[in-house]
Amino acid sequence: MSVRILLVDDHPLVREGVRRILERQPEFRVVEEIGEGLQVVPLVQQFKPDVVILDLSLPGLGGIEITRQIKGLALGTRVIILSRYTNESYVAAALDAGAVGYVNKQSVPQELIQAVSAALSGVRYLSPSISREVLNDYQESAHRRSSSPYKILTPRERQVLHMVTEGLTNQQIATSLGISVRTIEVHRSNLLHKLGVQSTAELVRYSIERGILAPE
Amino acid sequence: MSVRILLVDDHPLVREGVRRILERQPEFRVVEEIGEGLQVVPLVQQFKPDVVILDLSLPGLGGIEITRQIKGLALGTRVIILSRYTNESYVAAALDAGAVGYVNKQSVPQELIQAVSAALSGVRYLSPSISREVLNDYQESAHRRSSSPYKILTPRERQVLHMVTEGLTNQQIATSLGISVRTIEVHRSNLLHKLGVQSTAELVRYSIERGILAPE
DNA sequence: AAAACAATACGTAGAAGTACGTATGTGCAT
DNA sequence: ATGCACATACGTACTTCTACGTATTGTTTT
Incomplete structure (x- = not known):
């Protein structure tokens, strides 16, 4: 009984690595691979894979939206996210969109096998490096979930984030x-929670790296 | 005649992919692989590889600094950067540090073979997706780069800067x-003074904006 | 040999930030 | 009217960081 897998990552080297790991399992078969977001859904319709292994950051169309569209096809195809992002917002957004698994790219390759097997058994899989709390929080607050971490920030929070990134102290921001x-401390605490980070450095990096664009 | 290669990337899947592509060439041999930045230089000293294929974003110590230290060993080991970042400052910083090649992770796998072959021939290799302008700009502005504040930092200070940028606390860095x-506090204070800044946020921004340390 | 630099470490002091909890007022949607 | 999101603010406790100063040891440069 062959498990048919579609592999989606814009980095060919990652696809090579994933294909190599998956094909060590005789029952797994990579039927196709692609790196361009806009082409994924048509390929799913064409090949009707059992599983799609999907990166979040793709050119053309983001992994979250692709996950939604795959779910909308009602083909029974399961989506496993393979991403370097591990913070709560992204994990939750992916699960909310219909993904049945979330694997951290820094994980040992064996996790990928486990995630695929779990998906086939109808069990959700999360990398151990992703806190158990993430799943709990997701279930408790599903109705509030947004597809973009930045979108869940309030205008004030965004202001504060910007000024933190500029290097201002809380007192300076308050004065301003x-x-x-x-x-300010309250807004800061909210930022840390919403963005799933724990320090100023991480807030600054978040601001600069994404600007504000989530991987979608 | 075997080409001995050390493979450095914190994503095991990428290492799998790279290993698979390289080992299709009978003369290429991956002698070791590692994902932790701090362990690279000791491994280079141990294995004396012909080529190091090196990601820029690594936990513990960044690819640029590692490149410098490898060059300082004077073992004749060539460094090829394999990164998802293609902007000028990262490419230039890597070349400045002594890398002989820069391959975009989104490239076709064949480029990796070409980069290794070029390195062995003493020829610099850049992914075609990296603008020719990058190389020209690098050569024209080499004299400006030498005055960078980063140059006045000691190796230890650079290590600490990197880890601060990762979001680690002073205690975590000390333990590591x-x-x-x-x-750590002393090094941090020295960093603030040498770089002319006053806070963690500014240190992080310095790191990222100067392209000296690739964003995570 | 002496000086400079790098790495290590501590004392003292205070500022700054994180975490957990509490609370009120306003505006908007139901 | 009620509930929720947002903004505002505080109490308590503690961690973390910055600033100024001291010191020793080892290595490299002059």
């Missing part, structure tokens, strides 16, 4: 906005 | 390097 430093 | 948190 005409509010209490205690309120 | 096996020294006192008080020493």
Whole structure:
């Protein structure tokens, strides 16, 4: 009984690595591979794979939206996300969109096999490096979920994030906005939680790297 | 005549892919692979590979600094950068540090073979997707680059800067390097002074915006 | 040999940030 | 009217970081 897999990542080297790992399992077969986001859904319709292994950051169309569209096809195709992003917002967004698994690219290759097997058994799989809390929080707050971490930030939070990135202290930001430093601390705490990070450095990196664009 | 290659990328899947492509060439041999930045230079000293294929974004110590240190070993080991970043500052920084090739991770796998062959012939290789302008700009502005504040940093300071940018606390960095948190504070203070900044946010921005340390 | 540099480490002090919890007021949607 | 999101703010506790100063040891340069 062959498991038919479609492989989606814009880095050919990653596809090579994934194909190599999957094909060590006699029952797994990579029926096709592609790196361009816009071509994924047509390929799913054509090949009707059992499983799609899907990167979040793709040219043309993001992994979250692709996941939604695959789910909308109602072919029973399961989507496993393979991504270097492990923060709560992205994991939750992917699960919300219909992914049945989320594997951290830094994981040991064996996890990929486990994720595919779990998907076929109808069990959700998360890399151990992704906190158990992520799943719990996801289930508790599903109704609030947005597809983009930045979109879940309030206007004030975005302002504060910007000023943190500029290197201003909480007191300087408070002075600039005409509010209490205690309120800045609240916004900061909210930012840390919403973006799934734990330090100023990570906030700054978040700002700069994505600008603000989530991997979609 | 065997070409001995050390493979460095924190994503096991990428290492699998690269290994698979390289080992299709009978004369290429991957003698070792590693994902942790701090362990690369000791491995180079141990194995004395002909070529190191090196990702820019690594935990513990960045690819640029590693390239410098490998060059400093004077073993004749050639460094080829394999990165998803193609912008000028990263390419230039890598070349400046002593890399002899820069391959875009989105390239066709055949480019990797070409880059290794070019390196062995003493020829510089750049992925075609990297503009010819990058190389020209690099040559024209080499004299400006030498005055970069980064040059005045000690190797230890660069290590600490990298880890600060990763979001680690002083205590975590101390533990990782096996020294006192008080020493980390000293290095940090020196970094702030040498780079003329006053906060963690500014250190992080410096790292990222100067393209010296690739974003994670 | 002496000086400079790099790495290591500590004392003292205070600023700055994170975490957990509490609360109120306003505006908007149901 | 009620509930929710947002903005504002505080109490308590602690961690983390910055600033200024001290010191020793080893290595390299002059």
